[in-house]
Structures are given as structure tokens and as C-alpha cells.
Amino acid sequence: MKNAVLSLLVLAMVSTGCAQEKTGKTNEKSKQEIPAKPKAPKMSKEEMQKNIAENAQKDFAIKENENTTQAIKILGETQEVIDFIAKNKDKKAKEKLAKLIGELEIMMTKDPNLALVPVDVSYEVNDAVVDIPAAKAITKAAKEEMDKGYYQTAKELMNSLSSELKIKTAYLPFATYPDAMRLAAALLEKGKKQEATDILVKALNTLVIQEVKLPLPILRAEEYIKAAAKTMLNEKKDKKEVAVLYLDNAEYQLDLAEAMGYGKKDKEFKELHTVIKALKEDIKSDKETKAKFDSLKEKIKKFKERLFFKKK
Numbered sequence: 001m002k003n004a005v006l007s008l009l010v011l012a013m014v015s016t017g018c019a020q021e022k023t024g025k026t027n028e029k030s031k032q033e034i035p036a037k038p039k040a041p042k043m044s045k046e047e048m049q050k051n052i053a054e055n056a057q058k059d060f061a062i063k064e065n066e067n068t069t070q071a072i073k074i075l076g077e078t079q080e081v082i083d084f085i086a087k088n089k090d091k092k093a094k095e096k097l098a099k100l101i102g103e104l105e106i107m108m109t110k111d112p113n114l115a116l117v118p119v120d121v122s123y124e125v126n127d128a129v130v131d132i133p134a135a136k137a138i139t140k141a142a143k144e145e146m147d148k149g150y151y152q153t154a155k156e157l158m159n160s161l162s163s164e165l166k167i168k169t170a171y172l173p174f175a176t177y178p179d180a181m182r183l184a185a186a187l188l189e190k191g192k193k194q195e196a197t198d199i200l201v202k203a204l205n206t207l208v209i210q211e212v213k214l215p216l217p218i219l220r221a222e223e224y225i226k227a228a229a230k231t232m233l234n235e236k237k238d239k240k241e242v243a244v245l246y247l248d249n250a251e252y253q254l255d256l257a258e259a260m261g262y263g264k265k266d267k268e269f270k271e272l273h274t275v276i277k278a279l280k281e282d283i284k285s286d287k288e289t290k291a292k293f294d295s296l297k298e299k300i301k302k303f304k305e306r307l308f309f310k311k312k
Contacts, residue, residue, distance in 0.1 A: 224250035
């Protein structure tokens with residue numbers, strides 16, 4: 001099942017990228033301020049997408065435990081009750097609903113503080129394939145539209161800069177679900193089958209959804225840094241050049257994330273650039289780099305978590 005979900009996620013990342021092209025006049029000064037796009041690294045687009053997908057699976061996969069397994073089972077049994085009612089199998093519907101309520105009560109007795117239990121995770125990729133000049137041109141155009149009062153046009157322009165991996169986790173709300181099942185059972189006993197069905201359908205449709213959005217440029221920068229660190233461990237003659245190229249691409253992705261408005265004013269962008277530049281100098285000077293790579297990987301991990309995993 002995990003491999004199937006991973007394959008779907010990788011496929012989504014390949015198929016949903018759509019190029020967004022926009023040009024604009026810039027003066028010489030602004031041209032100098034825009035970082036040049038580095039040469040493409042040895043890591044293929046497909047390998048990058050696979051790595052990001054695997055990390056998402058690792059970070060957001062539902063941890064299987066007794067509560068999760070039981071909650072998923074309860075959702076299936078709720079649908080069974082609805083099906084029984086629709087087929088006028090009232091006796092089976094009542095028996096199944098009574099069993100379901102009993103299972104819920106046992107779970108709540110074991111853990112009175114049980115609130116939200118994860119039952120499903122879904123992934124969505126929206127990847128605007130733009131470079132830094134295009135991103136700057138789009139943001140400039142959006143600001144101009146805002147100044148004119150054309151807010152919806154500005155919104156559409158900024159939406160075109162969205163380059164994110166969205167992870168949605170669905171939770172069964174144990175604070176309200178048992179009450180909904182009891183109410184449905186009471187209605188069913190009174191012969192009010194449609195009302196009971198409506199309550200059950202509503203319960204299935206009121207799962208609590210929590211969404212996390214992760215900017216793809218930052219995820220790519222993280223992967224390039226990991227690849228650079230791994231490259232420095234091999235014995236190939238060109239390892240220094242390859243590692244520096246990976247770090248060049250990591251820097252560009254961080255600049256792109258900043259140009260697209262992801263944490264634009266955050267001082268850690270500058271700190272990450274400073275560390276990367278120092279690391280490239282150490283590589284070129286044949287200095288020991290493992291400790292600095294470990295520090296850099298930890299910095300970007302915490303940066304990502306602080307800005308996006310735990311953003312409120």
C-alpha cells in the first residue's frame with residue numbers, strides 16, 4: 001500500500017508541473033541582483049521527485065496503532081450501516097450500529113482524552129515551473145494590480161506562483177462521533193430511516209482535515225544539500241566540482257523560494273546562504289566538510305519545520 005501511494009505521489013509530481021512564463025523589462029542594476037541559474041546537477045528530475053515523495057511519506061505517514069486501525073474500521077462499518085438502511089435491511093443496520101457504538105465506547109473508556117485519530121493522508125502537488133526573473137515579474141505585476149484595486153487579478157497572479165506539496169491528514173473526531181452514532185440509532189429505532197441516514201452521512205463527511213503546505217523549492221534545496229554531502233564521501237576525482245554544483249543549485253532554489261514569497265523576510269535565508277558559501281570554500285580548499293554539512297542539513301531541516309510544519 002505504501003509503495004502504491006508513493007508511486008501515485010511521484011506520478012503527481014511529474015504530471016502536475018505547468019510552466020508559467022512571464023517577461024518584463026529590467027534595468028541593468030536589477031539584472032545584476034538576480035542570481036544566474038546554475039548548470040543542471042547530475043540528479044535527475046525524477047530522482048528529485050522520488051526523494052521528496054519518500055520524505056513526505058516518512059514525515060506524514062499515519063503511524064499504525066490500535067486506535068488508528070479501529071478508527072478506520074469504524075468508518076467502514078458506518079458506511080455498512082448506511083448501505084443496510086438503503087436496502088431496507090433495518091435489523092442488520094440496527095445490529096451493526098449497536099456493535100459500532102459499543103466499539104466506540106470501549107475506545108473512549110480506554111482513553112477518555114481521545115480526541116482526533118488519523119485515518120487517511122492525501123497528497124497534492126502544485127508546481128509552477130518558473131525561474132527567478134519570472135517570479136519577480138509576476139510579483140511586480142501583482143503589486144501593480146493591487147495598487148489599481150484589481151485584487152482578484154492580483155490574487156490569480158500570485159496563485160500562479162504556488163509551488164507546493166500539500167499534505168492533508170483526515171482525523172476521526174472522537175469528541176462528536178459517538179454522539180452522532182447514538183442519535184442515528186435512536187432515529188432508526190423510531191423508524192426515521194432518512195434522518196438516521198443523514199446523520200451517518202454527515203458524520204462521515206465531517207472528518208477533521210489538517211493541511212500542511214511545503215514549498216517545493218525549499219524541499220529541493222534540502223535534497224541538493226544532502227546530495228552534495230553524499231558526493232563528498234565518495235572517491236571520484238570530480239567530487240568537489242559535483243558537490244559545489246549541487247550547492248549552487250541549493251542556493252538557487254533558496255533564492256527562488258524567497259522570490260516566490262515563501263518566508264521572504266526570514267533572516268534564516270541569509271544565514272543558510274552564508275553557511276553554503278563557506279562550505280563551498282571549504283570544499284575547494286580541501287578542508288574537512290562533514291561537520292559543516294551536518295550543521296547545514298540540521299539548519300535547513302529546522303528552518304523548514306519552523307516555517308511550515310508548525311506554522312499557525
